[in-house]
Amino acid sequence: MSGMAEIVYPLFRSIGRGLAHRCPNCGQGRLYGRYLKVEPHCANCNHELADYPADDGPAYLTILLIGHLIIAPLLFFPIIWRSPPQISLPIMLTTLLVVALSALPRIKGGWIGLMYALQVTRRDEHLHTADAAD
Numbered sequence: 001m002s003g004m005a006e007i008v009y010p011l012f013r014s015i016g017r018g019l020a021h022r023c024p025n026c027g028q029g030r031l032y033g034r035y036l037k038v039e040p041h042c043a044n045c046n047h048e049l050a051d052y053p054a055d056d057g058p059a060y061l062t063i064l065l066i067g068h069l070i071i072a073p074l075l076f077f078p079i080i081w082r083s084p085p086q087i088s089l090p091i092m093l094t095t096l097l098v099v100a101l102s103a104l105p106r107i108k109g110g111w112i113g114l115m116y117a118l119q120v121t122r123r124d125e126h127l128h129t130a131d132a133a134d
């Protein structure tokens with residue numbers, strides 16, 4: 001039982017720190033210098049933050065989550081179909097854009113937390129499936 005907790009707890013802790021825009025190593029330093037721009041090093045513990053691969057994974061996850069958790073349930077509301085599209089579309093697209101842009105740094109932070117917990121860094125990029133064909 002305790003063996004499982006030893007694996008799971010640090011995993012959720014570092015993902016939680018990333019979701020909170022914090023360094024996955026110490027939980028104190030800021031993850032971003034500005035929107036989505038990961039700091040090279042943690043200002044608090046000097047951990048190498050830019051070392052974790054987060055290229056299109058977070059964007060893909062954001063689209064997946066928004067598609068499943070927001071767009072799909074939204075289509076069950078008849079008001080979406082009954083209201084004129086020149087009114088409903090701009091409202092929906094603006095809302096989705098705002099939701100996506102505010103979710104992306106959190107999802108990217110959680111992603112970096114996950115990479116931290118799994119100890120995956122850019123040095124492992126040769127493990128990419130696209131490169132394995134070479």
Ligand SMILES: [Zn+2]
Pocket residue numbers: 023024025026027028029042043044045046047
């Ligand atoms: Zn740190």
